[in-house]
């Protein structure tokens with residue numbers, strides 16, 4: 364099942380990229396492995412996947428030591444400041460930075476480890492009460508502040524689009540994210556680049572790719588439904 368899912372998704376990414384004159388190598392598939400066991404992650408690794416997304420610090424801490432060291436772990440969930448210290452030396456990219464306060468903490472812990480931590484700024488693009496992330500109009504001022512921290516590097520933006528059965532409905536939000544990233548680029552802020560647009564999940568990743576996504580985060584489509592009760 365896993366092998367077929369991965370094949371189908373890679374194919375769909377390739378086809379979508381081709382359709383909009385993009386190269387599939389510019390789109391990273393992140394396998395969202397939250398709630399899934401180490402054995403299944405190892406299977407995906409054996410099929411060539413190297414980027415995995417998790418949304419809980421505790422799960423990263425459990426899975427990290429049990430799996431190959433060349434995995435790139437992506438922190439995609441809400442991150443509490445007091446937990447930054449546990450994952451700072453384990454994750455390749457933190458997608459979910461939505462405040463200066465959190466960025467200051469990441470900067471402090473990164474400095475202790477002598478690293479510069481790549482981060483994305485999370486945007487609540489549809490203005491949903493239930494979602495984390497900065498509102499669109501807050502993004503540029505907050506990026507200006509965060510950019511002054513020398514041990515974090517802003518690499519782009521991330522969003523979790525609204526849940527919908529009709530993926531077309533999210534196109535406007537993905538477009539809006541792309542526009543925002545272009546606007547930010549035009550500001551020419553030191554220490555800020557907009558190479559990464561992390562958007563698109565199982566239900567809407569091909570629309571996200573059409574609108575410029577460079578990282579799609581797919582869980583259910585790869586590993587099947589999640590069982591949160593286990």
Ligand SMILES: *Cc1c(COP(=O)(O)O)cnc(C)c1O
Pocket residue numbers: 395397418439440523564565566580581582583584
């Ligand atoms: C769970 C999760 C995903 C993956 O969702 P699917 O619909 O299972 O593909 C992507 N991004 C974030 C931030 C998530 O928490």
